[in-house]
Amino acid sequence: xxxxxxxxxxxxxxxxxxxxxxxxxxxxxxxxxxxxxxxxxxxxxxxxxxxxxxxxxxxxxxxxxxxxxxxxxxxxxxxxxxxxxxxxxxxxxxxxxxxxxxxxxxxxxxxxxxxxxxxxxxxxxxxxxxxxxxxxxxxxxxxxxxxxxxxxxxxxxxxxxxxxxxxxxxxxxxxxxxxxxxxxxxxxxxxxxxxxxxxxxxxxxxxxxxxxxxxxxxxxxxxxxxxxxxxxxxxxxxxxxxxxxxxxxxxxxxxxxxxxxxxxxxxxxxxxxxxxxxxxxxxxxxxxxxxxxxxxxxxxxxxxxxxxxxxxxxxxxxxxxxxxxxxxxxxxxxxxxxxxxxxxxxxxxxxxxxxxxxxx
Amino acid sequence: xxxxxxxxxxxxxxxxxxxxxxxxxxxxxxxxxxxxxxxxxxxxxxxxxxxxxxxxxxxxxxxxxxxxxxxxxxxxxxxxxxxxxxxxxxxxxxxxxxxxxxxxxxxxxxxxxxxxxxxxxxxxxxxxxxxxxxxxxxxxxxxxxxxxxxxxxxxxxxxxxxxxxxxxxxxxxxxxxxxxxxxxxxxxxxxxxxxxxxxxxxxxxxxxxxxxxxxxxxxxxxxxxxxxxxxxxxxxxxxxxxxxxxxxxxxxxxxxxxxxxxxxxxxxxxxxxxxxxxxxxxxxxxxxxxxxxxxxxxxxxxxxxxxxxxxxxxxxxxxxxxxxxxxxxxxxxxxxxxxxxxxxxxxxxxxxxxxxxxxxxxxxxxxxxxxxxxxxxxxxxxxxxxxxxxxxxxxxxxxxxxxxxxxxxxxxxxxxxxxxxxxxxxxxxxxxxxxxxxxxxxxxxxxxxxxxxxxxxxxxxxxxxxxxxxxxxxxxxxxxxxxxxxxxxxxxxxxxxxxxxxxxxxxxxxxxxxxx
Numbered sequence: 001x002x003x004x005x006x007x008x009x010x011x012x013x014x015x016x017x018x019x020x021x022x023x024x025x026x027x028x029x030x031x032x033x034x035x036x037x038x039x040x041x042x043x044x045x046x047x048x049x050x051x052x053x054x055x056x057x058x059x060x061x062x063x064x065x066x067x068x069x070x071x072x073x074x075x076x077x078x079x080x081x082x083x084x085x086x087x088x089x090x091x092x093x094x095x096x097x098x099x100x101x102x103x104x105x106x107x108x109x110x111x112x113x114x115x116x117x118x119x120x121x122x123x124x125x126x127x128x129x130x131x132x133x134x135x136x137x138x139x140x141x142x143x144x145x146x147x148x149x150x151x152x153x154x155x156x157x158x159x160x161x162x163x164x165x166x167x168x169x170x171x172x173x174x175x176x177x178x179x180x181x182x183x184x185x186x187x188x189x190x191x192x193x194x195x196x197x198x199x200x201x202x203x204x205x206x207x208x209x210x211x212x213x214x215x216x217x218x219x220x221x222x223x224x225x226x227x228x229x230x231x232x233x234x235x236x237x238x239x240x241x242x243x244x245x246x247x248x249x250x251x252x253x254x255x256x257x258x259x260x261x262x263x264x265x266x267x268x269x270x271x272x273x274x275x276x277x278x279x280x281x282x283x284x285x286x287x288x289x290x291x292x293x294x295x296x297x298x299x300x301x302x303x304x305x306x307x308x309x310x311x312x313x314x315x316x317x318x319x320x321x322x323x324x325x326x327x328x329x330x331x332x333x334x335x336x337x338x339x340x341x342x343x344x345x346x347x348x349x350x351x352x353x354x355x356x357x358x359x360x
Numbered sequence: 361x362x363x364x365x366x367x368x369x370x371x372x373x374x375x376x377x378x379x380x381x382x383x384x385x386x387x388x389x390x391x392x393x394x395x396x397x398x399x400x401x402x403x404x405x406x407x408x409x410x411x412x413x414x415x416x417x418x419x420x421x422x423x424x425x426x427x428x429x430x431x432x433x434x435x436x437x438x439x440x441x442x443x444x445x446x447x448x449x450x451x452x453x454x455x456x457x458x459x460x461x462x463x464x465x466x467x468x469x470x471x472x473x474x475x476x477x478x479x480x481x482x483x484x485x486x487x488x489x490x491x492x493x494x495x496x497x498x499x500x501x502x503x504x505x506x507x508x509x510x511x512x513x514x515x516x517x518x519x520x521x522x523x524x525x526x527x528x529x530x531x532x533x534x535x536x537x538x539x540x541x542x543x544x545x546x547x548x549x550x551x552x553x554x555x556x557x558x559x560x561x562x563x564x565x566x567x568x569x570x571x572x573x574x575x576x577x578x579x580x581x582x583x584x585x586x587x588x589x590x591x592x593x594x595x596x597x598x599x600x601x602x603x604x605x606x607x608x609x610x611x612x613x614x615x616x617x618x619x620x621x622x623x624x625x626x627x628x629x630x631x632x633x634x635x636x637x638x639x640x641x642x643x644x645x646x647x648x649x650x651x652x653x654x655x656x657x658x659x660x661x662x663x664x665x666x667x668x669x670x671x672x673x674x675x676x677x678x679x680x681x682x683x684x685x686x687x688x689x690x691x692x693x694x695x696x697x698x699x700x701x702x703x704x705x706x707x708x709x710x711x712x713x714x715x716x717x718x719x720x721x722x723x724x725x726x727x728x729x730x731x732x733x734x735x736x737x738x739x740x741x742x743x744x745x746x747x748x749x750x751x752x753x754x755x756x757x758x759x760x761x762x763x764x765x766x767x768x769x770x771x772x773x774x775x776x777x778x779x780x781x782x783x784x785x786x787x788x789x790x791x792x793x794x795x796x797x798x799x800x801x802x803x804x805x806x807x808x809x810x811x812x813x814x815x816x817x818x819x820x821x822x823x824x825x826x827x828x829x830x831x832x833x834x835x836x837x838x839x840x841x842x843x844x845x846x847x848x849x850x851x852x853x854x855x856x857x858x859x860x861x862x863x864x865x866x867x868x869x870x871x872x873x874x875x876x
Contacts, residue, residue, distance in 0.1 A: 030872050039798045098732070099768045100797050190382075191417055196422050197378035198386035202495065206376055237377045298457025299417065308494065319494045324462055325417030326455040339801045347381035 005029045005036070005103070010085040010139060015109075015125040018085045022070075022105055022126075025089045029103055036091055038103040042341060043070030043127040044152065047137040047144050050077035056138060059334055065092075066335035068134065072126045073108040074119070076141075080112030083122070119147050127151065134182070135232040136342040142171065149178050154341040159185040159225040160276050168225045169356045176349050182340045184333055186278035186348055192293060193233060195300055195323060196283065199291050204308075209238055211286040214264040218279040224252070224359070226277055227267040231256070232355030233347060242357040254358060261286060265358070275330065299325040383678040387816045388529070389422035390498045391489050393482060395473060396505035397427025397438070401535065403445040405566075406504060409808035411446040411454055414462045418809075422497060422815060424489040426482065430472055451806060455599040460827045465489075473509045479520035486522075487713050498529040500815050507537055511551040518555035530557045533562045533815055537618065538824070540739050541840065542833035549826045558826055562815050567628040568822040569807025572770040572796065576635040576737075577644075579764065579772060586762075587640070589741065591716045596759060597868070599709070599723045600632050603730040603876045605682055607855070608704070612695030620674070620706040621843075624726040626836040627824075630657065632766070633722055636737055637712050646821040651827060658830035668842040671710070672852070673862045674703035677729040680855030686856045687729065700848040704728040707863045721868060729855040735766035738874050749785055755866035756780075758790035763874075770804075771795035 006029055008021040029036050048056045053075045060071065086108045091101045107126050115122060127133050135152035137145045138161070145155065155175050162168035168185075175181050200209050215234060219227040235242045235256050240263055245254035252267040270279035273295075280294035289306030305318040328336065379385055392410075394402050413419045427438050442463060446454050465487055471478035490497050501517060503510055514532065517523050524530055534552070539545030552561055567573050580586060589595065602624050607735060608615045615623065634653035641648035663671060678689035690696060690704050705727035731830055741760040749757070761775040773793040780786045796804070824832075853860040858876050867873070 037795060037798055041799055041801055065803055067796070096768070100795060104796050193378070194382055194384050194386075194417065195421075197376060197382060200378060201376050201386035202389070204495075206374060209377065234378075237380065298455065298459075298461040302421070304494075317494050321422065321493075322461045323417070323418055323421055324414035324423075324458045326415045326458045342801065343383075345381045 004090045005086055006089040007086065009084070011084045012082045013085045014083065015122050018087060018107060018109065019125045022087050022089075022107060026103060026105070027155075029089050029091070030137060033091075033101060035099070036101045036103050038105070039069035040128065040131060041069045041130050042338065043072065043133040044072045044341075045072045045074065045123055045127065045135050045148060045340065047074045047076065047135075047141055047148065049139050050075040051079075052139060053108070057200070061330065062331035063335035063338060067104050068338060069131065070105045070126075070128050071107065072123060075104070075108055075110045076112070076116075076125060076144075077110060077270045078113050080110060081114060082112075083115060086111040108297055116144065116147075119136055119144065120151060123148060124151055132341060134338060135179075141181045145175070149175070152179055154180040154182055156182045156337050156341070157184070158222045158276075159183050159229070162212070162225070165224050165228070166360050169228075169352065169359060172352055173356065180341070180344060181336050181348065181352075183229070183352075184337050185223065185350065186229050186275070186345075186351070187336050187340065188223075188333055189230050189233075190336075191300065191325060192230065192278055193282060195293055195302070196234075196281070196291070199293075199302065199304070205289070208285040208287055208289055210258070210260055211233065212238065212258065212263055212283055213261060213286045214266075214282075214284040216266040216268055216282040218268045218270040218273075218281065220273040220276050220279065221269050221271055223276050223278065224267060224269075225355070228355035228359045229348075229351050230278065230281065231358065232353070233351035235354040235358075236350035237347065240354075242354045244360070252359070256358075296322055299323045306358060374461070380567075383742045384416070384418050385817065387418070387420040387813060388498050388818075389420045389493060389495060390500055390816045391424040391426065391810075392500045392502060392816075393426045393428060393484050393486075394502045394504055395428045396503070397468065398429040398431055398441065398805055399504055403441075404449050405806070405808045406502065406812070407442050407445045409806050411450050411459065411462060411811055412452070412806065412809055413454060413813065415452070415458050419462075419815060422493040422495070423462075424486075424493075424497070425462075426485055427466070427468045428473075428478060428482065429449070429468075429470065431611070432470045433468060435466070435468050439463045439466050442466055451803075467642060473505065474512050474516065474595045476516065476520070478708075479516050479522060483520055483522055496526060496528045498531070498816065499525055500531045500533060502535075505533075507540070510534060510548060510765045512842045514552050514555050523555045523560070529560075529818060530556075530558050531562055531815055531818070532556055533564055535564055537622060538563050538627075539831045539833060540618070540622060542830065543859040544838040545830055549830065553826065559820070561826070562811075562820055563824040563826075563829055564811060565627050565631055565824050566807045566811065567631055567766075568824075569809075569811040570766060571804040572764070572766045573632065573635065576632075576764060577649075580635075581640050592718055592720050594741055595720055596742045597721045597723065597871050598633075598636060599740070599874060600629055600725075600736075601730060601738070601874065602629055602726040602735045603859075604726075604728050605730060605733045605856070607677070607682075607687065607729050608648070608690070608693055608696070610694070612693055615704075615858075616700055616702045618694055619702045619840075620704055620726050620728070621708075621836055621840060625706055625708065625724055626832050628722050630741065630832045631824075632737055633710070633712075633724065636739070637717055637722070639716070644821070646819060646823075649821050650825045654825070654828050654831055655714075656712060657828065659712045659717070660710050660835050661713060662834050663838045663842075665838065665842050667712060668839055671708060671866065672839045672842075673705075673707045673860065673866055674843060675705040675727075675851040675853050675860035675862060676700075676702070677704050677727070677855045678852040679730065680857060682856040689855065690728075692712070701850055703843070703850060703865075705853060705859050706729075707859070707866055708839070709866045721871070723866065723871070723872070723873070725859065725863060727859050729854075731856055731858055733768065734876060736874075737764040737766070738762070740798065740871075749787060753785045753787055756786065758789045761821070769795060769797070771799075 006025045088106045132153045136156040159168040217227040238258035242256045245252040256263040271278040282292045292303040308317045638652040707725035739762040747754040778790045
């Protein structure tokens with residue numbers, strides 16, 4: 001359970017004063033409770049419209065142990081003239097007596113248009129030196145992200161939140177040139193990627209990766225980019241040459257060229273899906289196998305059909321089962337996004353580039 | 361069971377290009393059988409670990425579980441027991457749908473472990489799982505029973521043709537203790553290897569599944585600054601401590617037969633010693649890592665009877681105080697014979713006779729009812745050759761000490777000398793600290809989650825090989841035999857204290873035990 005240990009606030013303040021106050025609060029917190037020590041994992045800078053600060057705070061509160069060690073929220077209100085700030089130090093109570101209690105810092109700075117030109121000089125003194133910094137601007141503001149990116153090693157985005165597919169993919173590519181991109185649209189599909197990788201892992205099915213003939217991805221109406229990234233991942237991992245998809249009957253359809261045959265690709269809207277991301281996918285092979293995964297309670301629902309050699313005889317199999325796994329929810333996805341800032345997934349960028357070839 | 365014929369085996373398969381970049385790698389479809397399914401270990405550790413793997417989506421695509429134990433009960437009753445154990449001991453509240461899905465594939469077979477019918481039913485049940493899955497499944501037999509049953513179960517698995525399964529992998533997981541003496545360990549190895557190949561055998565030491573123990577290798581071999589110092593030229597002595605503040609609880613029956621040396625030193629603490637002292641492996645494959653650990657154990661001379669009083673100390677806790685309460689001594693604990701001579705404290709001084717460590721003592725100590733719970737490795741460096749400070753300024757200068765804490769407050773701290781702020785040059789020791797809790801976002805998985813996954817994936821790196829376990833016993837066995845031959849009254853230490861004063865006698869002049 002997180003508890004607030006100390007708070008400092010000041011109106012008409014400066015970055016130096018905020019930094020000094022944060023340092024002082026940490027020293028006091030440690031002096032009061034010897035077991036309280038500051039977390040030193042990750043800085044996170046969030047640029048957010050002031051009116052939405054509460055909503056973003058709620059989302060970040062839900063990430064629990066994935067809370068950045070120092071969270072710097074730059075709350076933007078266009079006409080604001082004065083720099084106001086509030087610093088909060090909170091801890092998780094130690095698991096048992098004698099164990100450490102980890103301190104985390106949240107710095108909220110309210111600022112206006114007049115501060116934007118020198119935003120780096122406001123944010124820079126507030127992050128902990130030598131820790132990686134993750135930058136997130138959940139309400140767009142690409143220009144601000146461009147300004148702040150020199151401070152960051154990773155940028156958090158959600159490609160499905162961009163109004164247009166092409167803008168989303170272009171923006172992700174642009175950012176990838178300058179920092180490591182953590183895309184929530186990509187992370188939502190992690191279980192789907194793991195499961196297809198696992199389903200094709202048994203020796204008797206692995207060879208069929210080279211003869212995949214058709215891929216259908218069913219997705220939330222606003223998650224075309226997520227579906228594109230998924231097929232882009234398959235294309236980049238399996239060395240397909242993707243081609244542009246075209247609109248047909250409410251879906252996007254097209255062909256990717258594999259070394260042995262063409263792969264029919266369909267991105268199909270699932271209007272009934274209430275949450276962003278994928279609703280299901282089907283992979284078919286030239287050997288007649290069909291693997292289907294769908295969202296289900298307590299995990300993904302798997303369906304495998306096709307020929308199988310059983311006791312020396314070829315016969316048709318058709319099986320369904322549930323692959324256990326708890327839903328992470330949107331809060332879990334955001335927490336995973338923060339954690340991923342410390343890791344590096346080499347498969348995202350090739351998937352993104354392949355998705356661009358299909359969707360632009 | 362209908363099994364696919366003429367298909368490539370797991371060892372022949374081409375690389376799976378879809379696994380790149382994934383944190384969770386595919387785990388082959390598996391049926392797991394827990395012998396001793398209603399026991400404490402299964403309830404507290406194994407079932408919660410399996411649930412948490414399911415929660416994280418880290419179980420295989422197809423996973424089935426069979427519990428085998430003596431008590432008569434139906435599948436449904438056992439599922440309820442599993443559910444209760446998971447709800448009680450899981451590190452997070454279970455998701456009802458995930459739990460339900462997991463329990464649907466759980467079965468129970470009642471019977472004694474020497475009963476042939478149990479294995480007939482087991483074979484049949486495993487076949488039914490494969491029928492349901494529509495494919496052959498790897499098999500993992502987890503021996504979570506009293507050690508006396510290990511040979512019985514192994515032999516029965518062999519007799520009933522369950523030790524091998526067409527093209528699929530069959531593995532056996534054996535809990536500690538692996539024997540209670542060198543002779544027993546050798547005999548058990550013979551019995552196990554008469555049925556299984558060594559590559560199928562996973563002797564578990566759950567310490568190796570702990571993140572902090574695994575981090576020892578990262579710490580040593582991923583940081584250029586320590587390895588040049590990691591030898592007899594710079595290191596004065598090494599001290600490994602596994603202290604517990606609790607008594608034996610309800611484990612008198614086991615503990616009074618085992619004692620501190622068998623309970624912790626022969627396995628866990630020897631593993632820690634190996635991780636500290638081993639040479640860098642050529643790579644981190646299971647065989648290379650285990651080869652290097654065995655070399656360390658082989659470099660430790662087996663104690664000669666005449667030397668044992670000088671290199672090993674044992675003691676028993678007497679009445680004292682713990683957590684603000686009066687507590688009884690070992691001999692007054694429930695279930696302990698009043699004339700027991702089982703040690704609750706053991707300390708050893710070992711030499712690793714090789715080029716790197718010649719002349720550096722390794723002190724190992726473990727005990728129940730000590731002042732505090734802590735497991736740590738303290739590496740004390742040699743003092744600086746010359747102190748140029750004034751006599752008063754030099755008083756606080758102490759040798760650097762590197763402490764790797766396994767639990768609690770997992771991390772690494774380095775003691776260095778620093779000037780006290782002021783107008784004079786006066787030195788005192790201060791600590792530079794790395795703490796897991798402050799440096800990572802992720803929660804460490806339970807050791808059993810990692811180890812069960814490794815078994816299913818066929819990675820034996822964190823398991824003890826047959827020659828390794830025998831090498832551990834070769835060191836501990838002469839001490840146990842010597843102690844058994846001289847049972848006399850044991851030195852006592854007060855519960856809640858630092859341990860017996862006799863332990864000081866193991867230390868060289870100038871060396872000291874760290875405060876527990």
